[in-house]
Amino acid sequence: MDTLALAQPVLARRDLLRAGALVVGFSWAGLPVARAQTAGPTRRTLALTEVDSFLALRQDGTVVIYSGKVDLGTGHRIAMRQMVGEELSLPVRRIELVEGDSALTPNQGPTAGSSGVMRGGIELRRAAATLHEAVLALAAQRLARPLASLTLADGVVTSADGGSVSVAELVGDRPLQVKMNPAAPLKSPSQYRLVGQPLPRPDIPDKVTGRHVFVHDFTLPGMLHGRVVRPPAVGARVLAVDNASVASLPGVRVIQIQDFVAVLSPDEWAAIRAARELQVRWSESAPLVTHQGVVDWARRGPFLAEETIVNKGDAARLAALPNAPDKIAATYSWPIQSHASMGPSCAVADVKAGSATVWTASQASHRLVNSCAALLQLPREQVRLIYLDGAGCYGMNGSDDASAEAAMLSQAVGQPVRVQWSREEELGWDPKGPPQLLALRATLTPEGRIDAWETQMWLPRATANLEWIPLLSPLAAGLAQPVGQTIGLATQNGDPSYPANAVKVHVHWLGAAPLRPSNIRAPGKVANCFAVESFVDELASQAGADPIAFRLRDLANPRGREVIERLARLMPWSPRPSPRSAAPQRLASGRGMAYVHYKHNETFVAIGMEVEVDRGSGEIRVQRVACVHDCGLMINPDTVRAQVEGNILQTLSRTLLEETTFDASRVTSVDWASYPLLRFPDVPSLDIELVQRVNEPPLGAGEAASSPVPAALANAVFDATGVRLRSVPFTRERVRPLMA
Amino acid sequence: MPRYQLVVNGSPRTVESWDGDMPLLYALRNGLGLRAVKYGCGLGQCGTCTVLIDGAPARSCLVTVSDAVGKQITTAEGLGTPAKPHPVQAAFIAEQAAQCGYCTNGMVMSAVALLKGNAQPTREQTQAALAGNLCRCGSHDRVLKAVQRAAASSKAA
Numbered sequence: 001m002d003t004l005a006l007a008q009p010v011l012a013r014r015d016l017l018r019a020g021a022l023v024v025g026f027s028w029a030g031l032p033v034a035r036a037q038t039a040g041p042t043r044r045t046l047a048l049t050e051v052d053s054f055l056a057l058r059q060d061g062t063v064v065i066y067s068g069k070v071d072l073g074t075g076h077r078i079a080m081r082q083m084v085g086e087e088l089s090l091p092v093r094r095i096e097l098v099e100g101d102s103a104l105t106p107n108q109g110p111t112a113g114s115s116g117v118m119r120g121g122i123e124l125r126r127a128a129a130t131l132h133e134a135v136l137a138l139a140a141q142r143l144a145r146p147l148a149s150l151t152l153a154d155g156v157v158t159s160a161d162g163g164s165v166s167v168a169e170l171v172g173d174r175p176l177q178v179k180m181n182p183a184a185p186l187k188s189p190s191q192y193r194l195v196g197q198p199l200p201r202p203d204i205p206d207k208v209t210g211r212h213v214f215v216h217d218f219t220l221p222g223m224l225h226g227r228v229v230r231p232p233a234v235g236a237r238v239l240a241v242d243n244a245s246v247a248s249l250p251g252v253r254v255i256q257i258q259d260f261v262a263v264l265s266p267d268e269w270a271a272i273r274a275a276r277e278l279q280v281r282w283s284e285s286a287p288l289v290t291h292q293g294v295v296d297w298a299r300r301g302p303f304l305a306e307e308t309i310v311n312k313g314d315a316a317r318l319a320a321l322p323n324a325p326d327k328i329a330a331t332y333s334w335p336i337q338s339h340a341s342m343g344p345s346c347a348v349a350d351v352k353a354g355s356a357t358v359w360t361a362s363q364a365s366h367r368l369v370n371s372c373a374a375l376l377q378l379p380r381e382q383v384r385l386i387y388l389d390g391a392g393c394y395g396m397n398g399s400d401d402a403s404a405e406a407a408m409l410s411q412a413v414g415q416p417v418r419v420q421w422s423r424e425e426e427l428g429w430d431p432k433g434p435p436q437l438l439a440l441r442a443t444l445t446p447e448g449r450i451d452a453w454e455t456q457m458w459l460p461r462a463t464a465n466l467e468w469i470p471l472l473s474p475l476a477a478g479l480a481q482p483v484g485q486t487i488g489l490a491t492q493n494g495d496p497s498y499p500a501n502a503v504k505v506h507v508h509w510l511g512a513a514p515l516r517p518s519n520i521r522a523p524g525k526v527a528n529c530f531a532v533e534s535f536v537d538e539l540a541s542q543a544g545a546d547p548i549a550f551r552l553r554d555l556a557n558p559r560g561r562e563v564i565e566r567l568a569r570l571m572p573w574s575p576r577p578s579p580r581s582a583a584p585q586r587l588a589s590g591r592g593m594a595y596v597h598y599k600h601n602e603t604f605v606a607i608g609m610e611v612e613v614d615r616g617s618g619e620i621r622v623q624r625v626a627c628v629h630d631c632g633l634m635i636n637p638d639t640v641r642a643q644v645e646g647n648i649l650q651t652l653s654r655t656l657l658e659e660t661t662f663d664a665s666r667v668t669s670v671d672w673a674s675y676p677l678l679r680f681p682d683v684p685s686l687d688i689e690l691v692q693r694v695n696e697p698p699l700g701a702g703e704a705a706s707s708p709v710p711a712a713l714a715n716a717v718f719d720a721t722g723v724r725l726r727s728v729p730f731t732r733e734r735v736r737p738l739m740a
Numbered sequence: 741m742p743r744y745q746l747v748v749n750g751s752p753r754t755v756e757s758w759d760g761d762m763p764l765l766y767a768l769r770n771g772l773g774l775r776a777v778k779y780g781c782g783l784g785q786c787g788t789c790t791v792l793i794d795g796a797p798a799r800s801c802l803v804t805v806s807d808a809v810g811k812q813i814t815t816a817e818g819l820g821t822p823a824k825p826h827p828v829q830a831a832f833i834a835e836q837a838a839q840c841g842y843c844t845n846g847m848v849m850s851a852v853a854l855l856k857g858n859a860q861p862t863r864e865q866t867q868a869a870l871a872g873n874l875c876r877c878g879s880h881d882r883v884l885k886a887v888q889r890a891a892a893s894s895k896a897a
Contacts, residue, residue: 073840073877200836207841208832208848209825210776210816217775250758268770269762342780342788342876343842392840392877423781638836642882646839649878672785672874680870683880 045175046106051134052175053106054127055084059168061155062094068108068366069120070100071203073392074702075639076116078201082194082635083121086187087128089153092199100365100387110364112395112519113489114602114700117635121698129184131176138170189633189694196694198638203389215361215388216346220416223348224253225268226409227275228473229261230425233285233665234515245279254278255412260477262409264417275422286664289514295333297514298437298458304511310495313502317452321441324452328542329441330535332726334527335659336515337433338675343391344421345398345430349406355382356411360403361390368400372407374481375474394650396518398430404471408479427675428667429472432660433520434460434513436527438494440535448543449554450500455532457506459490459524460513470516489599490524493707496532497597499554515662522703525598526651526710530728533594533711537578537718546575547715551595559604560597563628563691567593567606570626570689578715579722588613589623590720594708603631603704604691607648609684611716618736620717622652626687629705632696640701644688647705653678655710659729744805748772749818760806765789767805768815776816776845780874787846787873791815797853816845819852828852831890832883839877846873851887860891 044066045052056064065084071077076099081092098104100111108120132152139157140147142165149160158164187195206212231238241261243254251265252274263274289297311318321327348359356376362368365385373383390399402419410417421429437458443451474481494505540550548568555561567573571591580590593608610624625648634640657676661669669675714725723738741756744767755771763782768774768791777800780788784799791800792814820826825833828851838844847870854861854869861869866887875883 073838200833203841204836204838205822205825205833207838207844208816208829209820209822210774210845211822212841213775214778214842216778217769267758269757269759269766273759340876341842342786342840342874343778344780389840391842394876420779423783423786642836642839642879645881646878649880650876671783672781677874677876678880680867680873680880680884681864683867683884686881 044104048106048108048123049180051127051130051178051180054124055131057167057171057173057176059173061166061168062096063088063090065095065097065124066105067097067099067120067124068105069111069116070363070365070387071389072111072363073389074116074643075201075636076111077203078199079117079635079639080121080124082197082199083117083125084128086192086194087125087132089193090155092194094155101384102366102369102386103384107366110367112363114702114704116700116702117698118602118700121635125186126180126182126184129186130178130181133181133184134176134178135167135170139165142170192694195633195635196637196692198636201639213388214343215348215359215390216343216420218348218359218388219418220348220350223416223418224264224266224413225271226262226264226406226417226419227271228405228419228425229263229275229278229280230429231259231282231285233282235285235287236282239281239283242279246274246277249274249277253413255409257408257412257477260408260473262405264409264413268420288662288664290663291336291659291661294336294435294514295437298435298510301508302511303508304461305509307507307509308504309491309507310503310505313500314452315502317443317502318454318504321443321452321454324443327441327443328538329439330538330724330726331437331439332527332531332534333438334436334530334728336435337520337654337658338427338660338669339394339397339430339433339520340658340675340677341391341393341397341426341430344423344426345402346390346418346420347399347403347406348416348418349403349410350416351376351407351410354378356407357384357386358403358407359386359388361388361393361399362403363393363396364400368403371400371404371471371474371481375404375479376407376411394521395433395523396431398426401429401472405473408473408477423672424670427660428670431516431518432513434490434517436490436524438528438531440531442535442539444539444543445501448545448550450496450498450539452502453496453500453504455494455505456508457491457494457528458508458510460510460517492528492599493525493532493596494528496536497555497560497595497600498536498551499556515660515667521647521650522706525596525703525707526654529594529596529707530710530714533596533708534714534724534726537592537711537715538724541578541718544577546577547593548573549575557597559630560595563604563606563630564595566628566689567608567626570628570687571608573608578719580719586614586616588615588720590716590718592712592715592717592719594711594715596704596708598700598704598707603629603699603701605629605705605708607705607708607712609712609716611713611720613717613720613735613739615721615739618732618734618739620656620713620730620735622682622684622713624685624687625652627705628689628691629701630691630693631699631701631704632693633698634690634692635698637690637692640690641688643701644690644705645686647703648686648709649678649683651706651709652684652713655713655728655730657729657731744809746808746813747811748774748813749815755805757805761804763801764791764803764805764808764813765800767808768800768813774815774817778842778845780843780846785874786843787850788843790846790849790873792849792853795853795856797850816848819848826852827893828855828886828890831886831893835882835886835889837879837882837886839879843873843875847875847883851883851890854887855891855894859894861887863888
């Protein structure tokens, strides 16, 4: 259904046909084949101030959504339809969706930061509300009836006395030419028919039966398969390429641009064999600090900047903290991690003289246009990026790199090129979630309130979410890539969600990362919350207090209190201090919890866990995870639930198992044996309670529930054993000696 | 170019390859256009490329096209369609048991194979049967529920 939705709205719009458009057809083998795809300016408006940028009406009464944000496996496709359908009283099956096409959709920013519904959806809802208002005004004129007597439903405006006119008659398929009206009336929650319903996602039947077209499945006539030949060491230079070493493989061409080496063939297997067998001599290179050296590296610097980002309350208490005799102090570390997408990155590009089209799974197709235009030396308006699903990315994985590589190779050979990364490339060369190091210290008042709290962070500046990002192959090929740096919002939630008499958060900004960094799900906040919520537990233990009672003591936010109180009932939680007092046995069981108010202004999450720890082997078995989650208005509670499940299980995997390992030259965790993920036998039972708040704005669900997972786990292990885990991942090898 | 005779989703099919050691994965995807079968690792470690060979789950990234000659190969396309899904596919749809959906093919194929040998598996048996299938999105709990649902529907039928 969504495969066709890609084509149909385009076909229906005359202005686009004139400009040239993508048409998806089906070849003899049932493969989707694009014909007549071109880049170039369209006559569609893409201004964020115009309703026409977001929505188009068609003669048959259906509506097309043009969404700059995309569905990354998150349920965006149904949620956007529900938000627009609600305002227009139109069933979701009569709404089509075009997403992430830089020529057809407005630039709503990257699909990142859990902002799909919270910002992207809200813009679409505003467009729909404005459209509703404009259609009623047109109908009032046409029917000569007062506005208040008119209602719109299912593409028809009817008046209280029985007159009616269809939207198609009123507007046709011409542009509406109406400015977005932030004050356009919205449906009241009591009238909701679609919003709040757990409607099924439109893409799942095709995904389950193998019909869904991922970018990996997309082909073009005359397309070559490209593979990039990576250096054996980060920073290695090409000394010599022996083209003869692959001369016997069918149809193989070798492309070299400075240190960028790639092979191409019409036959995919020949391209794979060629990439393995091509003899390249590389220079020696050993610039990396090694994964064992990351913590020392972070402590050592050099530092780009020193920044105090929170400094509130009684300065004298903070000044006294370093020398306070009764202070508690602890250091926490988070390792470098891969996005570890199940499908290695892939992209298809067709670069012609003067224009280019790239089919990409990037979460930022509008931004990646700039990178592609720069490396192809084409005007921005001659480059078009079209989003197709990739494997789940959870941040910037290798998709942007693969897209640039497909574009470079297509330009080099003058034919369409598909670039597919290998497993080794994806785990070895995707930009990584950066390492984090946090040192915390605090004092308590005699009553058990947090008196002074200080967090110090050692954090690399990020390069993600910038207009210019350092992509591997353009760098290797010597193509200009201005590189900037950003804080990447990775410092958020470095201070507790509970009141204290004085709080300070200080960041030691590192100018580089040990491996190329990017954003990974809930950037920074997973590690920050791990440190902060573990440390809160350490304070509670010091105070001899029950961990929940300690947190609720001074917490004022009623929604925060509610998720914690509901979690206590859901567990159920019997109040007592940690660790539990039990005769030491080989198998120890315990419970723990953690809480976050995401970014201090978004979603509220409380997570509890029951674990069993084998002191002999160091194995941690998570038996049950309970979660109470309040993200305001839930557009679709079932897709929210899926996101919460995914946040919990993915972060359990990251906490228990995952660390990118590397020696001085290269990443060494390059397959699923050396970079293991959580497997089915280790999946705990999940109890999730979602709080629906129809009168509140919708907040994000894609990230928040990740952040309390590691601390809830560490707190449960402490409860079971009295041992505090402060360094992720909690592998058996690392836990066993601590339990001895 | 050498030709290889396969039986795919019940029909005899011929694929050509210059290399008999080419993995079956590429014969299915590029030669026959059966793109439900996904490349995940090429190492037999993740399960996304799972097909049934003579009814048993197999990693199509490890089986060579020459070794597949004469075998009965089933892919997700051969199980059902969106309009008429296989009971396991119907259960996945009912449970909305996919996020990005890239690994889903392998889960479906492994579940079909499991239920063939054990019509009423426990949750633990299902977890063990799917131990070789990785998922990054965290769809596991729904996949387990989908397998239970498929088992229940076959019991009712």
